[in-house]
Amino acid sequence: MVREAALEGLLREHAPQVLGALIRRFGTFETAEDAVQEALLAATIQWPVEGVPDNPRGWLLTVASRRLTDQLRSEVARHRRETASAALLPAEALVVPAPAEPGDEAVDPDDTLVLLFMCCHPALSPASQLALTLRAVGGLTTEQIARAFLVPEATMYQRISRAKQGIRAAGARFELPPAGERAERLQVVLQVLYLIFNEGYTATSGDALHRPDLTTEAIRLARDLHGRLPDEPEVGGLLALMLLTDARRPARTLPDGSLVPLDQQDRGRWNQAMIAEGTALVDAALERGPAGPYQVQAAIAAVHDEAPRAEDTDWPQVLALYELLEALAPNPMVTVNRAVALAEVRGPEAGLALLETLDGDPRLADNHRVPAVRAHLLERAGRKPAAIEVYRLAARMTSSVPERRYLMARADRLASTTH
Amino acid sequence: MKYVVLIYSNPRTWETLPAAERERVLGLHDKILGEMRERGELLRVDGLTDPTTTRTIRTRDGMPVVTDGPFGEAKEQLAGLWAIDVDSLERAIELASPITEYDVVEIRGLMDLSGYEM
Numbered sequence: 001m002v003r004e005a006a007l008e009g010l011l012r013e014h015a016p017q018v019l020g021a022l023i024r025r026f027g028t029f030e031t032a033e034d035a036v037q038e039a040l041l042a043a044t045i046q047w048p049v050e051g052v053p054d055n056p057r058g059w060l061l062t063v064a065s066r067r068l069t070d071q072l073r074s075e076v077a078r079h080r081r082e083t084a085s086a087a088l089l090p091a092e093a094l095v096v097p098a099p100a101e102p103g104d105e106a107v108d109p110d111d112t113l114v115l116l117f118m119c120c121h122p123a124l125s126p127a128s129q130l131a132l133t134l135r136a137v138g139g140l141t142t143e144q145i146a147r148a149f150l151v152p153e154a155t156m157y158q159r160i161s162r163a164k165q166g167i168r169a170a171g172a173r174f175e176l177p178p179a180g181e182r183a184e185r186l187q188v189v190l191q192v193l194y195l196i197f198n199e200g201y202t203a204t205s206g207d208a209l210h211r212p213d214l215t216t217e218a219i220r221l222a223r224d225l226h227g228r229l230p231d232e233p234e235v236g237g238l239l240a241l242m243l244l245t246d247a248r249r250p251a252r253t254l255p256d257g258s259l260v261p262l263d264q265q266d267r268g269r270w271n272q273a274m275i276a277e278g279t280a281l282v283d284a285a286l287e288r289g290p291a292g293p294y295q296v297q298a299a300i301a302a303v304h305d306e307a308p309r310a311e312d313t314d315w316p317q318v319l320a321l322y323e324l325l326e327a328l329a330p331n332p333m334v335t336v337n338r339a340v341a342l343a344e345v346r347g348p349e350a351g352l353a354l355l356e357t358l359d360g361d362p363r364l365a366d367n368h369r370v371p372a373v374r375a376h377l378l379e380r381a382g383r384k385p386a387a388i389e390v391y392r393l394a395a396r397m398t399s400s401v402p403e404r405r406y407l408m409a410r411a412d413r414l415a416s417t418t419h
Numbered sequence: 420m421k422y423v424v425l426i427y428s429n430p431r432t433w434e435t436l437p438a439a440e441r442e443r444v445l446g447l448h449d450k451i452l453g454e455m456r457e458r459g460e461l462l463r464v465d466g467l468t469d470p471t472t473t474r475t476i477r478t479r480d481g482m483p484v485v486t487d488g489p490f491g492e493a494k495e496q497l498a499g500l501w502a503i504d505v506d507s508l509e510r511a512i513e514l515a516s517p518i519t520e521y522d523v524v525e526i527r528g529l530m531d532l533s534g535y536e537m
Contacts, residue, residue, distance in 0.1 A: 125506055127459070150421075150531075151462055151504055159459025202533035252536045259534050366508075400534035 007047060010056055011040050012220075015139030018060045020111020023174045026068055029118065030164045033136050035071065039064035040139060110176070112137060113228050116221075117177055119163075120189040123170035128163035129192045130199070135160055138217050148214050149199070186229075190238050190294065193222050197242050201249070204257045204402050215246055226281075236285035237295030243278035244301035247271040259402045263310035275305045293329040296321055315344035332364050336373055348381040368397035372407060379414060388414050421462065421504045421529040422511045428498035428522045430469060436521070447517055455503060455514060462502040470496035495523050502529070 015036060022032040039060045053059040119133040134140045134148075146156035177185040200214030222239040229235050251265035260266075282298040285291075291299075300321045307313040322338035335358055343351025355374050364370050371394035378387035391411035395404045433441065455461035473489040473496075489496055505511050508526070515524045 127504075127506060131459075149504075151459075154456075155459050155462055155504065157459070158457060162458055202535055204532050204534055248536070257532065259536050262536050265536070398534075399528045399530050401530050401532050402534040404530070406534075 004048075007044065007052070010052065011043055011060075012139035014057045014060055015040060016112040016115050016137045018057060018064055019136060020115060020174075021061055022064055022068060024111075025065070026072070027174075029167060029172075029174065031068055031071055032064070033164060035064040035068040036060070037135070037141065038067045041141065110228065112224060114174055114176055116189055116225065117185055118167060118172055118174065120185070120192045121167055121170055121172050122185070122188055123172075124163050124166045126192070126195060128159055128166060129188070130195055131156060131159045132163040132167075133192055133221070134196065134214075134217065138221060140217070186232065186234070189225070190234060193218050193225070194238060194242075194294075196221070197245075201245060202400075204253050204259060215242075215249070218242060219246065231288075233285040233288045234292040234294050236281045237292055237298050240278040240281035240285065240298035241294050241301055243274045243281070244298055244305050247274035247278065247305060253402075257402055259406055261406075262304065267308065267310075270305065275302075278302065279306070291324070291328070293325060296325045296328060300325070313344070315341055319345050332358055332361050333367075333369065336364075336369055339377070340373055343377050343380070348377040351377045352381065366397065368394045368403070368407075371397060372403075375407070375410070379410070384414050384417075387411075420507065420511075421502065421531070422508070422526050423529060424501040424503060424511065424515045425497060425525040425527065426499045426501075426518065426522050427493075427495040427525070429494045430496070430498075431494070432521050444518070444520060451514055451517060452501075455501075460503050460505050460510075460514075462504055464499070464501050466499040467497055470498075498522065 018039070019032060019036045022036060023029055026032055042063055043056075043060060047053070047056075115137050116133065119136050120129045124132070131145055131149075134145050135142065140148075142157050142160060143153050145160075146153040149156065176182070196214050197218035200216070200218060203214075219239070219242050222235070222242055226232075226235045226239045247270050248262075248265060250271065251267065251269040252260055254260060278298065279302045282295060282302055285295045286299065300318055303314050303317050303321070319338065319341040322334060322341050326334045326338060335354065339351040339354040342354055352374065355370065355377070358364055358370060371390050375387050375390035375394055378384075378390055388411045391407050391414070395407035395411065398404050398407065436444075452461065452464060470489050471487075473487070475486050475488065475490040476483050477486075477490075478484070501515075503511060503514065505514070508528075511526050515526060518524065
């Protein structure tokens with residue numbers, strides 16, 4: 001009897017490699033991807049009953065090849081009926097391949113990397129990049145991805161199918177991007193992995209048994225990418241950022257799903273192994289040379305994670321890192337975070353003054369983070385009535401139920417102590 | 420981002436529209452729904468029965484009281500809704516704008532259970 005989790009892990013590990021081999025043999029990403037998906041589904045049905053084959057990858061490759069050959073045959077037959085012309089496809093594409101022997105399949109270890117670049121093609125929308133990466137590289141089923149994003153399966157199916165059309169329309173080839181585009185394309189890949197991570201990390205509830213864990217999947221993919229590109233400091237930086245953030249997960253929510261602010265978390269529940277791994281990664285990445293935004297964000301997370309108590313946090317260090325981050329990647333949200341650090345170092349009024357410089361920035365017009373931070377700083381500055389008003393404003397602006405509950409509670413607590 | 424698009428309609432306007440015009444507008448709805456389905460943006464779509472079939476429930480003196488008809492006097496009544504998942508509010512506005520020739524549309528974000536530790 002195969003344990004379900006072990007089976008999943010095995011399938012996920014082989015999925016991109018089988019897909020890569022199939023694309024190399026048949027040359028079509030769209031149909032190959034469908035065939036691999038069918039082979040994965042067949043495996044989830046057969047392996048628990050019949051046992052895992054001696055050569056799981058060979059089994060998957062054989063089954064996927066048969067599906068693909070069947071499909072190509074029926075397409076040729078249809079085309080022949082319609083045009084009375086044959087010889088459209090190379091003859092070898094119509095021959096059912098012999099069952100693969102162990103070591104027989106030509107697996108290029110870099111296929112996973114090529115696939116990752118392909119799924120994160122800049123011509124696709126972020127939603128498409130995420131969905132396709134999880135399916136083609138992560139080996140998740142459409143149903144699992146739909147559940148993770150809380151959308152109907154038909155919606156996710158269309159999103160994936162559209163993403164594949166987008167790849168064809170963009171004329172993407174199954175090869176690594178040319179050297180001149182590599183750095184830019186890698187940025188998109190990192191962005192997609194980080195979005196997958198955040199989608200999982202910010203989910204405070206949902207059926208944990210049936211909602212695939214996107215956080216773990218994002219870390220798995222980032223770890224795999226780091227193994228393939230060990231000399232890219234930003235890949236190490238992103239993996240470190242994920243580990244150092246996810247390390248806090250056991251302490252960031254209460255059993256009822258409510259959020260616990262960083263300074264009130266039970267730090268004894270943080271995952272020390274993840275913190276150690278993340279810290280080592282960020283140190284190694286920073287030693288390699290000029291720091292990129294992921295490394296700096298990881299370094300900030302490391303400073304927080306290394307403080308045994310909230311009051312031990314090295315805020316001058318956090319502030320310096322936010323200043324560096326703002327110089328590297330200017331963004332109003334970074335300024336908001338810098339205001340938090342500035343308030344810790346120089347007092348709440350200094351933080352409030354910095355926040356004021358963001359007033360009227362259209363990029364923040366609908367963002368509840370600014371009033372939420374402002375309310376905190378007003379509270380710390382002892383300006384209670386203003387704090388209550390701004391907490392309530394932030395609560396009205398957020399679309400997150402746990403955040404609204406938290407912000408309302410802060411306002412209520414202040415209101416009950418002002419009289 | 421997930422939004423609901425609430426479509427408010429005046430039943431009188433629709434009754435008095437020429438059949439061909441009604442067909443044209445419904446065809447436009449179908450076209451937009453088809454595009455959203457094809458792009459994986461549509462979560463669900465529902466039409467509501469006529470506003471006259473509404474039951475309004477209020478608590479009066481601690482007891483729920485049911486009355487016939489909508490509680491508001493507005494001519495425009497909620498007629499249907501879409502739930503969509505799109506890249507931006509701008510995209511939601513772009514999708515909903517063409518159906519506002521005779522109807523009024525409200526776009527509202529959906530609350531969710533995500534959140535950052537603040």
